[in-house]
Amino acid sequence: MLSQVLEEVDEVTKMKDDADLAELLCRKLKRKRYLIVVDDLWDIKAWDDLQRSFIDDDNGSRIMVTTQLQGLASYIESDTKPDNHPTPLRHFNVEESWELLQKKVFATDCCPRNLKEPGMQIAECCQGLPLAVTW
Structure with a gap:
């Protein structure tokens, strides 16, 4: 390692x-x-x-x-200094995942109509994890 x-x-x-x-x-x-x-x-x-x-x-x-x-x-x-605290991050909802996916794929918020349904399916498959959306 x-x-x-x-x-x-x-x-x-x-x-x-x-x-x-x-x-x-x-x-x-x-x-x-x-x-x-x-x-x-x-x-x-x-x-x-x-x-x-x-x-x-x-x-x-x-x-x-x-x-x-x-x-x-x-x-x-x-195990670390007393001023270190975890910062919990929430998962995205499907709409937020879809928004991020559109920005990454199309460089805008606009997706061609024929790609919206498969795009939403991809956003759902990412289970709210922003990193999964951007990879």
Whole structure:
């Protein structure tokens, strides 16, 4: 997992285990200001493995995590600074999904009449998840 985080890896680095890679990442981040985005996290163990590498040097570095699991969000909140709180985001309704889809596909709010029905079906299939609409 951590090997994906490191952009440039040599052959020696590729042979390291996760603990060694975590230590290497920790050393590279030390005394640097960074923003790390962890998108769509599903597992507490994965968070535990990752967060060990993120040093807090009180220099304004930030880690942003997205997850669909409220329990995981609460766990991460309890594991970080007291002023960090999860921001729950609501799902879109079908009309909002359809609006976003039209903007992405047609660069306007207007869709040709013959594509409206299949477009609405696609919007419904995205189940209110904006990211699903935009992919």
